[in-house]
Amino acid sequence: MIGRGLFLFSQTKTTTTKTTIPRNISFSSQTISKQNPSYGGFSSPENHFISLIHASKTTHHLKQIHTQIILQNLNQRSHVISQLISSCSPFKSMDYALSIFHNFHNPNAFIFNALIRALSDNTQFESSISHFVLMFRLNVRPDRLTFPFVLKSAASLLTVKLGRALHSGIAKLGLELDSFIRISLVDMYVKFGLLDYSLQLFDETPERNKCANVLLWNVLINGFCRAGDMDTASELFEAMPERNVASWNSLLNGFLRKGDLESARVFFDRMPEKNVVSWTTMIAGFSQNGDNKRALDTFYMMLEEGVRPNDYTVVSALSACARIGALDAGIRIHEYVLSNRFRINRQIGTALVDMYAKCGKIECAKRVFSEIKEKDLLTWSVMILGLAIHGCCEEALRLFDDMKSTGIVPDEVVFLAILTACSHSGLVDQGLCFFNSMRFDYLIEPNVKHYTCIVDLFGRAGQLEEALKFIERMPIEPDFVIWGALFCACSSHKNIQMAEFASERLLQLEPKHPGSYVFLSNIYAGAKRWEDVERVRIAMKDRQIEKPQGWSFIEVGGQIHSFLAGDHSHPRREEIYRKLEELKVRSRAEGYMPDIGWVLHNIEEEEKEDALGSHSEKLALAFGLIGTPSGTAIRIVKNLRICRDCHSMMKCASKISGREIVLRDIKRFHHFRDGACTCGDYW
Numbered sequence: 093m094i095g096r097g098l099f100l101f102s103q104t105k106t107t108t109t110k111t112t113i114p115r116n117i118s119f120s121s122q123t124i125s126k127q128n129p130s131y132g133g134f135s136s137p138e139n140h141f142i143s144l145i146h147a148s149k150t151t152h153h154l155k156q157i158h159t160q161i162i163l164q165n166l167n168q169r170s171h172v173i174s175q176l177i178s179s180c181s182p183f184k185s186m187d188y189a190l191s192i193f194h195n196f197h198n199p200n201a202f203i204f205n206a207l208i209r210a211l212s213d214n215t216q217f218e219s220s221i222s223h224f225v226l227m228f229r230l231n232v233r234p235d236r237l238t239f240p241f242v243l244k245s246a247a248s249l250l251t252v253k254l255g256r257a258l259h260s261g262i263a264k265l266g267l268e269l270d271s272f273i274r275i276s277l278v279d280m281y282v283k284f285g286l287l288d289y290s291l292q293l294f295d296e297t298p299e300r301n302k303c304a305n306v307l308l309w310n311v312l313i314n315g316f317c318r319a320g321d322m323d324t325a326s327e328l329f330e331a332m333p334e335r336n337v338a339s340w341n342s343l344l345n346g347f348l349r350k351g352d353l354e355s356a357r358v359f360f361d362r363m364p365e366k367n368v369v370s371w372t373t374m375i376a377g378f379s380q381n382g383d384n385k386r387a388l389d390t391f392y393m394m395l396e397e398g399v400r401p402n403d404y405t406v407v408s409a410l411s412a413c414a415r416i417g418a419l420d421a422g423i424r425i426h427e428y429v430l431s432n433r434f435r436i437n438r439q440i441g442t443a444l445v446d447m448y449a450k451c452g453k454i455e456c457a458k459r460v461f462s463e464i465k466e467k468d469l470l471t472w473s474v475m476i477l478g479l480a481i482h483g484c485c486e487e488a489l490r491l492f493d494d495m496k497s498t499g500i501v502p503d504e505v506v507f508l509a510i511l512t513a514c515s516h517s518g519l520v521d522q523g524l525c526f527f528n529s530m531r532f533d534y535l536i537e538p539n540v541k542h543y544t545c546i547v548d549l550f551g552r553a554g555q556l557e558e559a560l561k562f563i564e565r566m567p568i569e570p571d572f573v574i575w576g577a578l579f580c581a582c583s584s585h586k587n588i589q590m591a592e593f594a595s596e597r598l599l600q601l602e603p604k605h606p607g608s609y610v611f612l613s614n615i616y617a618g619a620k621r622w623e624d625v626e627r628v629r630i631a632m633k634d635r636q637i638e639k640p641q642g643w644s645f646i647e648v649g650g651q652i653h654s655f656l657a658g659d660h661s662h663p664r665r666e667e668i669y670r671k672l673e674e675l676k677v678r679s680r681a682e683g684y685m686p687d688i689g690w691v692l693h694n695i696e697e698e699e700k701e702d703a704l705g706s707h708s709e710k711l712a713l714a715f716g717l718i719g720t721p722s723g724t725a726i727r728i729v730k731n732l733r734i735c736r737d738c739h740s741m742m743k744c745a746s747k748i749s750g751r752e753i754v755l756r757d758i759k760r761f762h763h764f765r766d767g768a769c770t771c772g773d774y775w
């Protein structure tokens with residue numbers, strides 16, 4: 093009935109008419125005409141309008157109802173108008189809510205409460221507080237429903253002084269013990285970081301042990317979890333008279349935020365009831381702490397238990413796939429999303445683009461991207477960065493222009509993606525142009541990542557002197573990553589002298605960082621200065637510094653398999669090493685020569701070849717060749733930069749096997765096809 097009425101409403105376009113009811117609205121002329129007040133079974137016209145307001149689906153509907161309310165002379169009835177203001181909130185139409193408010197003469201607490209709440213819910217905290225002040229000025233007495241939202245606004249703005257003033261105002265009005273207000277007060281002090289104070293307030297709450305006060309406990313526990321004080325949080329949790337699933341979720345989240353995966357897992361198993369939030373917390377927590385394999389296992393477990401994921405669960409699972417390049421798992425999740433009628437909204441769409449781009453399927457990423465209707469800056473940035481790491485520079489730049497033409501103003505993240513695109517394609521002049529445009533057209537102060545990108549840009553193009561000059565002129569102190577970028581460029585272009593210089597800077601900055609030693613070792617090994625290599629090795633040993641461990645992932649048969657260098661733990665290790673041996677022999681026939689410059693230690697030539705021979709990406713490749721049907725692409729993810737030797741072996745392997753090999757290292761994608769790589773041997 094209500095729905096039909098709204099449908100008729102939406103057919104008219106003459107809602108601005110103030111004096112006459114348009115004839116073509118059959119609803120208004122039949123059911124709310126003064127001569128025949130039948131209101132569709134509602135006791136009064138006010139109630140009838142309130143029902144219509146609650147059933148509204150858009151601001152447009154609300155405006156039509158508002159017109160009718162004015163026509164019926166009900167626009168000064170506070171309980172109708174307060175509902176109208178509240179209903180603007182889910183549509184985020186705060187300008188409209190304010191205009192309704194300003195057209196109401198002598199607003200009472202009803203009207204003010206509706207507006208203050210709507211503004212606070214729409215994160216317009218300052219406006220929410222200024223209307224509270226206006227309430228005072230107009231001598232309208234606030235009540236127990238006013239304060240929770242004003243307190244929330246003060247908490248969000250972190251205005252401690254105002255918060256305290258509100259607290260004393262509440263005490264003066266005798267509302268301090270109201271349970272709703274009490275929760276808001278404790279929550280506000282928690283957000284201010286004044287945990288002792290919120291604990292004191294909690295202890296002074298006479299009815300805190302009543303079961304109905306579980307929310308109060310949760311707010312406090314959540315505060316301690318956020319502050320990382322898990323001991324106090326756990327103590328409070330154990331002392332609770334009754335817990336609900338939100339109490340459990342708070343503590344679970346606390347363990348995961350601290351990176352304590354083991355406690356989180358034990359706690360998760362202990363939970364008497366798990367809802368979608370519990371599962372999602374666990375999935376996102378595993379993924380953010382680097383255990384993406386377990387994140388995905390947990391996601392599948394959740395589906396088996398019959399719990400329907402929400403958008404955030406799907407996004408978390410997809411980003412776990414993106415992080416480890418698990419394409420099959422990503423595709424399965426995409427299919428799940430489609431067959432379970434999830435809407436491909438901005439969040440899920442962006443996560444899908446990111447997943448496909450980082451799993452090496454740039455074409456799929458582009459397809460999903462083109463289907464997203466409501467793209468925001470993040471969506472564009474993810475797509476542009478995806479194109480950049482795949483070496484599709486021209487497309488990335490074109491997309492950047494498209495984005496600007498939709499009126500979206502670029503930020504530092506999307507500029508970083510653009511600079512990355514230029515750097516991967518050796519477009520020095522264009523890159524510098526973008527860098528200047530960012531600074532002078534958009535007034536974005538470059539951060540250390542942008543500077544690194546420019547050093548990379550010069551470095552990759554072999555303009556090492558320019559890179560060094562740029563570092564010396566930078567307004568910020570060059571850090572480890574910047575010198576590292578220069579070092580990599582020097583080592584690619586075999587400028588040993590400058591590499592040594594960069595390497596010394598690296599060691600000065602981070603004497604404990606294993607990377608510095610590896611860098612230094614690499615140049616000495618390249619120059620066959622074995623005594624120096626040995627010196628570095630001893631220095632590392634003396635300072636108890638270990639080489640960073642390289643690992644590679646490959647997905648075979650829906651399972652993620654990970655390999656370390658020289659790994660012998662895989663159940664099919666014998667076949668893997670046999671395949672690798674065969675590959676080496678055949679590659680050599682194709683002209684592959686092991687590049688022993690990359691081996692760290694001064695060992696015999698043959699041993700050096702062995703050390704190279706079992707790099708994690710080579711093991712993953714051999715396993716991919718035996719574990720997947722011939723003709724299919726092999727996809728490998730490596731946590732460090734691929735070494736030159738593995739790179740040349742991958743090229744040969746792609747030719748010998750007739751397969752496409754897609755390898756993602758920490759910097760970019762390498763697509764090996766028929767003996768060549770898309771990076772043009774430049775990374």
Ligand code: ZN
Nearest residue numbers: 707735737738
């Ligand atoms: Zn290697």
Ligand code: ZN
Nearest residue numbers: 762769771773
């Ligand atoms: Zn490559």
